[in-house]
Amino acid sequence: ADKDAGKAKSATCVACHGSNGISAIPMYPNLAGQKEAYLAIALKAYRDGTRKNMVMAPMAKPLSDEDIANLAAYYSSLDPSGK
């Protein structure tokens, strides 16, 4: 997977998940340093609706498997403490 492509793709995610992957909003999860495989699983679940979430569904809908792999690689590579 391509972390840089993931970073480019993450522009829409920053608003809720933070520019460093640490969310500024308590309801929204931190993504920095999260497990790569888990991030991909979660994004696919939002895309195919096994996770019902009105905010994440439209975010995930347009993503290809490759976009998802790149986003997962990018966010899992970030420092979990946000530095």
Added chain:
Amino acid sequence: ADKDAGKAKSATCVACHGSNGISAIPMYPNLAGQKEAYLAIALKAYRDGTRKNMVMAPMAKPLSDEDIANLAAYYSSLDPSGK
């Protein structure tokens, strides 16, 4: 919420999510330092089925709102880098 009660309740979670909240299994998320409100939202989603997950459903089913609040307080208090 009561972190210590959360820690006591977390005995069944350790197998997948690690004794320090950092999962040893790539498919399962790290919980350490995650947002407290998000953890409660996720646990309730597993409990009431808005998130379909065969592993987490039976884990979440028996939890009361208080258990969930305590678990969320406990895991969010852990160091995100697992130290």
